Amino acid sequence: MGLLGRLFGGVLLCAASLGLTGAAWGADGASHGDQGVTHMPDVTFTLRTSIAGGKLVFIGERGAITDQVNPDLRVPEGAVVQINLINDDGATHDIAVPDFNAHSDHISGKGAATAIVFRASKNGTFEYLCTLPGHKAAGMVGKLIVGEPSKEVKVQAPQIAHDPSQVGTPVGKRGPQxxxxxxxxxxxxxxxxxxxxxxxxxxxxxxxxxxxxxxxxxxxxxxxxxxxxxxxxxxxxxxxxxxxxxxxxxxxxxxxxxxxxxxxxxxxxxxxxxxxxxxxxxxxxxxxxxxxxxxPEGGLSKVDHEFYVMQGELYTAQVHGASGLQEFSLEKLLAENPEHVMFNGSMDALTKVYSMESSVGDTVRIFFGVGGPNLTSSFHVIGEVFDRVYNQASLTSKPLTDVQTTLVPPGGATMVEFKTDFPGQYVLVDHALSRVEKGVAGFLTVKGKADPAIFHSDEPMEMHGH
The missing domain is CATH 2.60.40.420 (Cupredoxins -  blue copper proteins)
Incomplete structure (x- = not known):
C-alpha cells in the first residue's frame, strides 16, 4: 500500500463528527466513543489486518508495536485515543472497543481503511476486536491497557527544537547600528x-x-x-x-x-x-x-506576545512513527514525499517540548515562515481569526484584515497578529490537514475568564494535550 493511502486525516477532531475523505475510507469514516473528544488525539495507533499462523489477526504498524501480532495498546487514563485500521488481507473487517462504545464501519478490499476515536476514561484492561461473526474467535482480538505507561524507551538525544518565544529584542526607536x-x-x-x-x-x-x-x-x-x-x-x-x-x-x-x-x-x-x-x-x-x-524605522507596534514558528519537512527512509535513528532518503526528497512535517524542528516541538501561552485580552504576533524545501503551508489557527496578516511578510504594505488562513510558500514568510478573546487551547496547523498526521501541529493556550457573549455552550469544555 502506498504512503498516501496510509495518511489518516482524522487527527483533527470535533465532538460531533470526524471528516475523512478519500477512496481508502469506509462509508462512514470513523466512529467516536461516547466520551468527549476534543481537537487532537493524545495517542495514535495504526493496525493492519492480516493472516498469521492460520489465524486472522491485527498486526502493529509503526512505532513500538511494529509487526507485533495483536499488540497490547497501552494508554494513560483520560487520553484521547485514535486507532487506525488498514485492510491488508482483502476480507471484510472492522475494529471496535466496546467498553468505550467505539465502533468503526466495515471495510472491504485490500487497501481500505477506517479509524475509531475515543477517550480512555477508566483504568483497566479492555478488548479491541473485529466484530464480524467468527473473527474474534479466529484471532482478531487484542488488549487495550489503560493506566499503564508504555514500555517504549524514550530516546536520550540533544533537543534541537527552537523555543518559539526566543525572538530577540525589538529594535524600538533606536537608530542604525x-x-x-x-x-x-x-x-x-x-x-x-x-x-x-x-x-x-x-x-x-x-x-x-x-x-x-x-x-x-x-x-x-x-x-x-x-x-x-x-x-x-x-x-x-x-x-x-x-x-x-x-x-x-x-x-x-x-x-x-x-x-x-x-x-x-x-x-x-x-x-x-x-x-x-x-x-x-x-x-x-x-x-x-x-x-x-x-x-522598519521606529520598529514594530508593541504586542503582548511574539512567537517564532517555522514549518519544515524531513524525508526519511523509515516511515513516520518508526523508532531509532531515521535516515535521509534522497528518493523521497526528489519525489517531494516527506515522512515528517513539523513546526520548529521536531514532531512535538510546539505541543509538548515548548508552550505558547497568552491571556484573554492579550495581543499575539506570530512570525511564521516555511523552510521547506518543498511544501507550501496553509497556515491556520483553529478557533482564531487573524486580525492582521502582513502578506508575503511585507511590513510596508497595508495588512490584510480578518483572515482565516494564509498561504506561505517555501522560502517565504508572513507576520500575523490577533487578540486572544476567549480561553482555550488553540491549534496551529497547516490546513492541508493530512500533514497533521505527519506531525505539523502546535498549541497556543489562552488563560483567563470566559465571556459568554463571545462564545457559549451548555456542553462541557475540555482542554487536553501535552
Whole structure:
C-alpha cells in the first residue's frame, strides 16, 4: 500500500463528527466513543489486518508495536485515543472497543481503511476486536491497557527544537547600528520524537536557526563558522541581503574554517535564510533554515506576545512513527514525499517540548515562515481569526484584515497578529490537514475568564494535550 493511502486525516477532531475523505475510507469514516473528544488525539495507533499462523489477526504498524501480532495498546487514563485500521488481507473487517462504545464501519478490499476515536476514561484492561461473526474467535482480538505507561524507551538525544518565544529584542526607536551575527553550522544527532532521532544539520544547534532581528539601515556582519568535525561544506543565503547569492557566494565554508561578509539592511520585512550549498534542498530539509526580521524605522507596534514558528519537512527512509535513528532518503526528497512535517524542528516541538501561552485580552504576533524545501503551508489557527496578516511578510504594505488562513510558500514568510478573546487551547496547523498526521501541529493556550457573549455552550469544555 502506498504512503498516501496510509495518511489518516482524522487527527483533527470535533465532538460531533470526524471528516475523512478519500477512496481508502469506509462509508462512514470513523466512529467516536461516547466520551468527549476534543481537537487532537493524545495517542495514535495504526493496525493492519492480516493472516498469521492460520489465524486472522491485527498486526502493529509503526512505532513500538511494529509487526507485533495483536499488540497490547497501552494508554494513560483520560487520553484521547485514535486507532487506525488498514485492510491488508482483502476480507471484510472492522475494529471496535466496546467498553468505550467505539465502533468503526466495515471495510472491504485490500487497501481500505477506517479509524475509531475515543477517550480512555477508566483504568483497566479492555478488548479491541473485529466484530464480524467468527473473527474474534479466529484471532482478531487484542488488549487495550489503560493506566499503564508504555514500555517504549524514550530516546536520550540533544533537543534541537527552537523555543518559539526566543525572538530577540525589538529594535524600538533606536537608530542604525553595526550588528554582528555569529552562526555555527553543526551536524548533530538530535531528538525527532520520543522514540526517534535524526542527524540534523543546523545553525547554532537549533531548528530553525536563531531569529535575527535588526532594523532598516543597520550594517550587519555575518560570521559563519563550520567546525572541523563537520563532514560537509555549509553556507548561508539570507533573502534580506542584496548581494551575490544573498551571501552564499562568499560563505561556502569548509570544515574548520570561518567566512564572513557584511551587508546593509535596506528593505524592511521578514525574510528566510538557509544554507545554499549543493544539494541545497538536502541542506534545508536537514534543518538549515531560519528567519531574519528587518524592522522598519521606529520598529514594530508593541504586542503582548511574539512567537517564532517555522514549518519544515524531513524525508526519511523509515516511515513516520518508526523508532531509532531515521535516515535521509534522497528518493523521497526528489519525489517531494516527506515522512515528517513539523513546526520548529521536531514532531512535538510546539505541543509538548515548548508552550505558547497568552491571556484573554492579550495581543499575539506570530512570525511564521516555511523552510521547506518543498511544501507550501496553509497556515491556520483553529478557533482564531487573524486580525492582521502582513502578506508575503511585507511590513510596508497595508495588512490584510480578518483572515482565516494564509498561504506561505517555501522560502517565504508572513507576520500575523490577533487578540486572544476567549480561553482555550488553540491549534496551529497547516490546513492541508493530512500533514497533521505527519506531525505539523502546535498549541497556543489562552488563560483567563470566559465571556459568554463571545462564545457559549451548555456542553462541557475540555482542554487536553501535552
Amino acid at each position: 553595526k550588528i554582528t551575527v555569529d552562526l555555527l553550522t553543526t551536524e548533530i544527532e538530535g531528538r525527532l520524537g520520543d522514540n526517534s532521532t535524526y542527524r540534523f544539520w543546523t545553525f547554532n544547534n537549533k531548528v530553525p536557526g536563531p531569529f535575527i532581528r535588526v532594523r532598516v539601515g543597520d550594517d550587519v556582519t555575518i560570521n559563519v563558522t563550520n567546525p572541523k568535525d563537520s563532514t560537509h561544506i555549509h553556507s548561508i543565503d539570507l533573502h534580506a541581503v542584496t548581494g551575490p547569492g544573498g551571501g552564499a557566494d562568499v560563505t561556502q565554508v569548509p570544515p574548520g574554517q570561518t567566512k564572513s561578509f557584511s551587508f546593509k539592511a535596506q528593505h524592511p520585512g521578514l525574510f528566510v535564510y538557509h544554507c545554499a550549498t549543493p544539494m541545497v534542498a538536502q541542506h534545508i530539509t536537514n534543518g538549515m533554515y531560519g528567519m531574519i526580521l528587518v524592522e
